[in-house]
Amino acid sequence: MGVCRPDAIPEVMSRLERFVGEGRHGQMAWMAERMHWRGDPSALWPEARSVIMLAEPYTPAHDPLEILQRPDRAAISVYAQNRDYHDIVKKRLKRVGRWLIEQVPETEIKVFVDTAPVMEKPLAAAAGLGWQGKHTNLLSRELGNWFFLGAIFTTLDLAPDEMAEERCGSCRACLDICPTEAFPAPYQLDARRCISYLTIEHKGAVEPELRARMGNRIYGCDDCLAVCPWNKFAVEASEQRYAARDDLVDPPLAELAGLDDAEFRARFSGSPIKRIGRDRFVRNVLYAIGNSGDSNLLPAARARVGDDDPVVDEAARWAVSRLEG
Template sequence: MKAALQEFALQAGFSKVGVCKPGAVPELAERLAAFVDAGHHGQMGWMADRMAWRGDPSALWPEARSVVMLAEPYTPEHDPLAVLQERDRAAISVYAQGRDYHDVVKKRLKKVGRWLIEQVPDAQIKVFVDTAPVMEKPLAQAAGLGWQGKHTNLLGRDLGSWFFLGAIFTTVDLEPDMAEESHCGSCTACLDVCPTDAFPAPYQLDARRCISYLTIEHKGPVDSDLRSLMGNRIYGCDDCLAVCPWNKFAQDGRDARYAARDDLLAPPLAELAMLDDTSFRARFSGSPIKRIGRDRFVRNVLYAIGNSGDDTLRHVAQGLVDDTDPAVADAARWAVERLSA
């Protein structure tokens, strides 16, 4: 059954499949508690609210006997760091340049889940894609898909860094795979490249300093000492992923829906700053960017404008100093001050 399941999942579009038991990572609860107790979760209160489920997958669904972890690559065809040199343009994380992965991966997971139910009629399943209290990365390591590198992201010897994870919890008792071990060695490329020093130590992340967190999860104004370090990154950050040497083994993305849209590859900051709520929703329909809303997005764009050093963008920021959103207005004033210095 397990071999047939893996074969079907690969035919369905996934690149790697592994299995672990719900209780395969007993130290999860302790690791999560330490992360939250240190305040490293920032404003992500949902991480603290559901610690019991997140720290113990068997508590999330006691009837589950196996966790099937699946990987789907979205490897970029371009150098994601090149746009950082184009200071009048926006750097958007690779995963958000195409179709929203939540929708694509979940449909594929459901297809695999339906197949499993057809083979085992009394089977039950639950599918998860980054929206439930499930710690996918540790479970994926337990299932042998890869390991959490020093940047805490998952990477694999045959996958590189660029892949999404999906999980199928099931009542079917499947033989678990062998957990993967770390193969980072003495490399510290991911730690050294971080613009904001978000890693207190190898294998530890302080989300409060992470640009992905600051541009996506953080509400309100960003601390002034961090704004200047964000550069032109307006949604996420790929630096620690992009420099990983294991990417030479990365698999090509199979789904064309993940390919970068032309208007999201390196869009002009001036153009993005002018978006109102309606035009923002229209432009980012079907994109994960839509979830952060216009105000947070334009706030990020204004930080990038302030970091651009391009005086021709000052009038763009000036036009938003009286924006109805306080964080946007604050970011606009900061950008004008930076460009006027």
């Protein structure tokens, strides 16, 4: 944990305005609509005097890059291989918040986990938990970069921690491994090219040039996190609900392509994957099939031609054409 003031990140507003002004947020309109809160945490709740930032590791027990060598299998981001972290982290934050109120009864709190207009990474950096690396994610000398962030805004006036020193040095591992070249420069991200954005947030068809680079990644992407040298200090995850489900470590693409809406909802109940819906999920699976080069997956692609969703239908036709050469 670490503590900072709500006004500790004055530089964020101009960075955010530049990011949105250049259109790098893609279809994430909520970033532009709530910019005044996101860029100034003190505006979100003026009564707050301190922000307590907490980190919880979800370090994988396996190498997430290994699945990329198995093109007939689906690569799912580590954080989404079990329960939805939003629910788990928020309950933990509320538990800490209740403890704070017990110590100082007049205390007021608000807790946030990724869904509110809060810039968790800059706040965590200001609170001394780590620094934003060249891949824009938070890095820590003690935790590596496999951890979730949560925020407790409080009326308590707590002593702030010192900001962590940036320690990326000349390393470019995270920039060089990106399959879609989503980093225009160190410490900058163009979400429109990021596979995590394309598989989760992007609605409609993905540009053929980008979908061809997605490989078998069907939900999120861990490449830039996985290659970070600071992960030699990664802490083992203690929460078992973050441990990967057996059926989500390397699920067969052919099996996932055949899911109808009811089957999709049942399989991903309680998972963050459920949020994107069956159609977008199957779209991603078909892109992976098209990238596989495996003619054994042709029947799975052909079975989706004529799908009720036009984007799925187009993805299936693209996959068939790729596999047929």
